[in-house]
Amino acid sequence: MIIIGADQGGFLLKQELTAHLKQRGIEFEDIGIHTPESRDYPDIAEPLCRAVAEGKYEKGILVCGTGIGMSMAANKVHGIRAAVCGDCFSARFTRLHNDANVLCLGGRVVGPGLAADILDLFLDTPFEGGRHQRRVDKMMQLENR
């Protein structure tokens, strides 16, 4: 089960992505926004990321205008490894090497077709572990210093 959210900059792309998830038969929770009203991206990022960090959802998807504000807010939450992706290579490798648990997308940057491909790679690519586990562990220890 995954969780998805957006501000007004990401609203339209989120609608495209939820349609794509439905088509793929992937279960998700959509925490809004549900109409294109203005919302501050940290107010969406925080509850979504806390739910992922608590293990209620396997992965999270956040969409704003650029993906950047969402990723900055997301990475303030302990346990979150959020990656902004605008290409398929990054989406694949942030799973393989960084074990990213939140994908951030820019609704004003990527089109719906590319965003769906990025989302699919993010959801379908496993973490490689091995030497990357050691690096991820070191990265997460930064939260305690």
Ligand code: RB5
């Ligand atoms: C909202 O206009 C915009 O700042 C937001 O969607 C996002 O791009 C922030 O990083």
